[in-house]
Amino acid sequence: MTSGSGLVVVDKPADWTSHDVVGKLRRLARTRRVGHAGTLDPMATGVLVIGVEKATRLLGHLALTEKGYDGTIRLGQTTNTDDAEGEITASASAAAVTDEALHAGIAKLTGEIQQVPPQVSAIKVNGERAYKMARKGEEVELKARPVTIHDFTVKEIRRDGDLIDLDVSIACSSGTYIRALARDLGADLGCGGHLTALRRTRVGPYDLSMARTIEQLTEEFAILPMAEAVAAAFPRRDVTEDDARKVMHGGKLPAAGLGPGPVGVFAPDGTLLALVEEQGHAAKPLAVFVP
Known part of the structure; x- marks a missing residue:
């Protein structure tokens, strides 16, 4: 069962x-x-x-x-995976990097940016996963993609000789690679960087x-x-018995002005019926959950 x-x-x-x-x-x-x-x-x-x-x-x-993360970025070392799982491929002292330069570098990576995914990632190139190609020693050319970094906050800066460890908190759009942010921050500062710890705090x-x-x-x-899962994640729309019957059979409803994303539709008794998406004047079912 x-x-x-x-x-x-x-x-x-x-x-x-x-x-x-x-x-x-x-x-x-x-x-x-x-x-x-x-x-x-x-x-x-x-x-x-x-x-x-x-x-x-x-x-x-x-x-x-949107997703939220807490992580640690190490400046002064580059790896072939952009995180601590990979091998160090280059080292350059980060000792001369000032706090002001750090914050300026982070500001460049905040907002709407173009991000190239890591070489070792699950992105498909000509039908094959990039990480499989990278493991075979093939150079993978991945295209930059638009992502949005809503918030990129430094919580602590720790200096240890040639290395700097940054504890950061990040809120970002779907499809963002946090290890690519670490890589790009290090590249911008001229010392290299990679991600040493990551904890997702929110989806x-x-x-x-x-x-x-x-x-x-x-x-x-x-x-x-x-029903609870949908009500927590999406706008809620409660409908009449007549509209409930339409939705249960895959029919459209008039749009209710609840936005472009999915909307949860509930019957008068609170039963989850469907997810719909508003297109113009109509709300079209994306997924119907009742038999």
């Missing part, structure tokens, strides 16, 4: 892949129908949103929401206060019901 449909907010441990977490939750939920919204690198810890059963249909929409409305460790979930498998 499965645990029903809903979301599980996991505090991913270090050295686990996102796929490892999915595999564990498939066993705990007793179903194969489990997926995640937005991969976390093995080195990273923190919020990983998992969908179980029907909630897997929410994941693509949740993956597009959309789901944060660490809601997250459970693997140990906690093994002891008690807590699941956030679909």
Whole structure:
């Protein structure tokens, strides 16, 4: 017997892949129908949103929401993966980098920017993952992509000889690579940089206060019901019985002016019916959840 449909907010441990977490939750939920919204690198810890059963249909929409991170950037060393998992490929003293230069460099990486993904990433190039090509020694040419860094705050600066460690807090759009920010900050300052620690603190409305460790979930498998998950993440629209019947059969509703993104539609009794998207004067179903 499965645990029903809903979301599980996991505090991913270090050295686990996102796929490892999915595999564990498939066993705990007793179903194969489990997926995640937005991969976390093995080195990273923190919020990983998992969908179980029907909630897997929410994941693509949740993956597009804003994310929050706490991390540590080391200036003075470059690695081939842009993080501590890789090999150091260059060293240059960061001792002469002033606090003013640090903040100026961070200001350049705040707002709407163009970011080149790391060479070792899951981006596909001609049908093959970039990290597989990089491991074979092939030079991967990845195109810059627009991302938005809403906030890039330095919490602490620690100097140790030729190295500087920066503890930072970042809020950004989907698709942002934090290790690429570390790489680009180091390149701008002329000393190189890479990411040594990363913890995701938030995916959309789901944060660490809601997250459970693997140990906690093994002891008690807590699941956030679909209706609560949708109400937390998207605008809510309550409809009449007539409109509920239309939505249940895949029909469109008049737009209600709730914005361009997904909107959760609920029946008069509070049952989650669907996610819809407003296009012009109509609200078109993206996913219908009732039989």
